[in-house]
Amino acid sequence: MKVDILAIGVHPDDVELSASGTLLRHLALGKTVGLLDLTRGELGTRGTAEIRDQEAQEAATKMGASFRWNLGMADGFFQHTPDNVRKIVQAIRACQPEIVLANALEDRHPDHGRAAKLEADACFYAGLAKIETFDDKGLVQERWRPKAVYHYIQDRNLRPDFTVDISAYMEQKMDLILTFRSQFFLPTAGEYAKELSTPISGKDFMDYMRSKNQAYGRDAGFAYAEAFNVSRTLGINDLFDLI
Secondary structure, eight states: OOOEEEEEESSTTTTHHHHHHHHHHHHHOOOEEEEEEEEEEETSSSSOHHHHHHHHHHHHHHTOEEEEEEEEEEETTOOOHHHHHHHHHHHHHHHHOEEEOOOSSSOOSSSHHHHHHHHHHHHHTTTTTTTTBOTTTTTTOOOOOOSSSEOOOSSSSSOOOOEEEEEGGGHHHHHHTOOOTSSOOTTGGGGGSSOOOOOOHHHHHHHHHHHHHHHHHHHHTTTEEEEEEEOOOOOOOOOGGGO
16 A cells, blocks of 8 residues: 555645645656545534545545545544554554655644644654554554655645645646535535535635635746645755756
8 A cells, every 4th residue: 555645634625725736746747645634524614524524535536546544533622642643653654655745834723733743743753663553454564754744835825945836737626625515615515505604615715725826836937836844954966956
């Protein structure tokens, strides 16, 4: 089940909103991608955990991800505990990603920044031999530390450390977001039209998402881009990689 990139989100749809264009780009380059949700998003105002489970799996299939796992942590109330660290460590060791994409370092939703710390710490601890975890057959897992952890930018417009060109994948990204029909605006919302409105359920939010990716792309000369932060210094071998 090894993948090149593991994208982690505390809520189903976090990855689609903030990093799916990047994942689509790398899938097109022949890389493999896995998705990991920490919670089922059960505290969300609209929809239910069961509905979001279905939407998440549909989005993963559309994207072409190798798998989508859910760790079943408590939405809103998960904490940085040894048990939760081990859950993520177990997932990292199971798929041995080279790169992990994680939640925003800080954001409007308090779950996001808290999850970012938990996810990044788990990436480090996954490389420690004396932290023992087991696979689904009860065998001790091999230690594994990803080469890099990149935090995608979410609702707050943080200053990015780098951006990824998603110009060719913007429309696919929007389609992936709208797979979460219970959460976002659709002209034919059907049963969801009667649910309470939220800051992300209106047409204005979908317009904002497009404009946000456009704004992040502009400074780098891209039509659309997704933005990332790192908590360590980036290193390169070739200056021309930055052009």
